[in-house]
Amino acid sequence: MLITRHAEAQAVLADARYVPAPVRQDGREGTLAWLRARVSRFSTGETHAERRRLLVERLTALDPAELRSAARAMTAERDGDWRGVPTAVLGAALGVKDTSAVPAAATGYLSGEESPEADAAVAELLALADLPAITLLLQGHAATEALIETALNHAATEATTETPLTHAAAGDDVDALLQETLRQDPPLKATRRLDTRTGDEVTIDLVAANRDPEVFAEPERFDPSRDPAPHLTFGYGLRPCPAPAHALALAAGVLEALLDGGHR
Numbered sequence: 001m002l003i004t005r006h007a008e009a010q011a012v013l014a015d016a017r018y019v020p021a022p023v024r025q026d027g028r029e030g031t032l033a034w035l036r037a038r039v040s041r042f043s044t045g046e047t048h049a050e051r052r053r054l055l056v057e058r059l060t061a062l063d064p065a066e067l068r069s070a071a072r073a074m075t076a077e078r079d080g081d082w083r084g085v086p087t088a089v090l091g092a093a094l095g096v097k098d099t100s101a102v103p104a105a106a107t108g109y110l111s112g113e114e115s116p117e118a119d120a121a122v123a124e125l126l127a128l129a130d131l132p133a134i135t136l137l138l139q140g141h142a143a144t145e146a147l148i149e150t151a152l153n154h155a156a157t158e159a160t161t162e163t164p165l166t167h168a169a170a171g172d173d174v175d176a177l178l179q180e181t182l183r184q185d186p187p188l189k190a191t192r193r194l195d196t197r198t199g200d201e202v203t204i205d206l207v208a209a210n211r212d213p214e215v216f217a218e219p220e221r222f223d224p225s226r227d228p229a230p231h232l233t234f235g236y237g238l239r240p241c242p243a244p245a246h247a248l249a250l251a252a253g254v255l256e257a258l259l260d261g262g263h264r
Helices: 006-013 032-036 045-060 064-077 085-093 102-106 116-126 131-158 172-184 244-261
Strands: 190-195 201-205
Touching (some): 006 201, 045 131, 064 085, 064 244, 085 102, 085 131, 085 244, 116 131
Antiparallel strands (some): 190 201
C-alpha cells in the first residue's frame, strides 16, 4: 500500500502495529548485516526502546550550537570543501577521531546492500567506537550531506529571484532554507513499514506527504518564508528521528560558511 497523504502518513507512523521490516539476524559478527541487526532503526518493541535510549543519552551530551559553530569553522578552514565536514564534526564530538570509514559503511546501511567494502568499513569503525556512536554517524552521514547539497541548489535558485536570501547574521535565512528543503526535497524520499496484522508492506511517500495541499499552501512552490511546516522528514509518532536538532545544526554550520563566505 502506498501512502501519499499527510494525515494518513501520520496515522501509520503513530500506530504500533506498523513496524520496520525485519532485517536478517545471522550476519557474521562485525559485518554490516550484523550491525543492522543491532541498531535501533531496524528493531522493535522493548529492544528498540532500549537502543534508542542509548542514542538519546549520547546525544544529550552534545550541544547543537557547538556542532554548528564547529561545522562552520571547519568548512571555512577547508576553503569551502565541505564534503565530510558534518561527519567529521559529529565524530569528533562523539570521540571518534577517524571517520574515514563512515562513507563506505553508510552506503548499505539503509538499503541492506552488503559488500566486502562495507563489511571492512564496519569492522574498522567497531575498532574505534561503540555501537551508539557508529549508529549516529551512519544514520546522519548520507542524509545530512544530501540535505546540504539540495539546500545549496535551492539557494542558488533563490539568488536569481527578486527576494534572494540575505544570510542574516542570526542564521534565520539558513534555518528557513533548511526547513523548506526538508519539506520539499527530503533526503529520504520514502519510508516503509510492515503491518504486523496483515503482513502487508506500507510505503509512505514522504515527498508527496510533504506536499499535501490540505496541509501546505502552494505546496509545489519553494518558499523559505512560509511558517514552520509540519513536514514528516524527521518522522512522526512512535519512531521520530532522535537527532533533528543536531543534524540541522551540522547542516546550518556548513551552509553559513558556504553562503556567507561566498564558497560554492
